[in-house]
């Protein structure tokens with residue numbers, strides 16, 4: 001497809017794109033130049049329905065006036081304030097607003113700039129928390145197979161995606177992994193599977209193997225997003241909570257995707273009614289517009305650090321951009337937009353329609369599983385023999401040509417539209433995907 005050279009640079013070589021097939025992309029670039037509401041505009045002037053909320057982050061859709069104005073106003077008023085030993089009001093205001101919608105028992109907010117940084121922060125907090133309480137032997141971290149916790153060293157260590165780990169050397173020690181929660185017998189389950197809570201019992205085995213006194217924290221996505229929407233079976237998260245509590249181990253929910261309404265509640269912790277000790281967030285916190293993340297903690301975690309002389313720094317950790325004024329203003333406007341438009345409730349209301357639309361794809365060629373929860377869904381395809389990922393990637397390219405944006409991970413198609421989606425958009429998204437699946441080799 002010809003690109004409009006007025007808006008797209010013709011030398012694409014310098015930018016080394018993240019998590020992208022660079023050589024394929026640069027031969028046939030897919031460029032967005034504008035966005036509004038549910039739609040992107042491509043460089044060649046086509047409208048593409050956003051079936052993925054950008055990268056699971058634009059929960060209020062695109063170019064939302066309140067957010068645009070807040071950023072413009074803040075940039076003109078206070079562009080930056082030092083993050084260490086100085087403050088500015090909006091960072092405090094946003095923290096209070098996050099706590100207002102967080103599960104009861106979560107009381108503090110530590111700012112980061114991304115999901116990956118939230119994960120590193122939470123892992124460090126877990127280890128330092130135990131040390132502050134005189135349990136310095138608790139340094140081991142437990143993650144889960146097929147878990148995604150960003151791309152920094154801590155995150156890939158506890159993460160369970162082989163390709164994200166295997167190229168990156170020897171710093172991934174001191175961790176262990178739970179089995180993932182995807183059981184073949186649960187294929188085509190609508191929502192949370194009934195069967196599989198027993199998978200949490202493996203944590204007892206891991207604890208017995210290493211000794212509880214060596215383990216700082218367990219980190220899981222309450223619902224695994226990036227590896228293809230893997231639901232927690234009923235009772236599973238409750239078990240993880242009970243076992244971690246019994247052994248004095250912190251439980252961290254990585255809510256980078258599930259936070260801010262994706263499942264129909266502010267956080268998955270509320271949706272599943274399980275309270276972790278810490279939650280990692282990013283993405284929807286600022287509607288994806290300005291980079292920002294946050295780790296949310298209980299008072300117990302926070303208070304363990306609040307000791308020693310008052311003039312001393314309690315935690316030797318933080319980022320130049322922690323609580324950046326423009327990000328904070330963007331976060332406040334985002335949370336106001338969610339609230340004013342009732343978007344979390346809207347996600348819950350639309351979830352049954354979304355579920356039925358997704359599961360209508362059952363029986364189409366290559367479809368071996370469909371999974372859903374809230375406004376998130378996955379369609380798993382049978383891989384082409386000897387060419388894993390190719391079939392789903394072809395579906396992605398075809399859908400893009402036909403005007404809808406989906407995401408693929410392996411041979412799984414994942415969708416997570418903005419929470420402002422209308423039923424007719426759901427019909428367009430699923431209808432287009434269905435047509436593409438029928439035509440795929």
Ligand code: PLP
Pocket residue numbers: 113114115116117119148149150151221225226254255256257282283
């Ligand atoms: N944790 C989870 C559960 C995620 O889904 C992601 C990104 O998709 C991350 C962490 C990393 O976030 P970021 O890309 O902002 O570093």
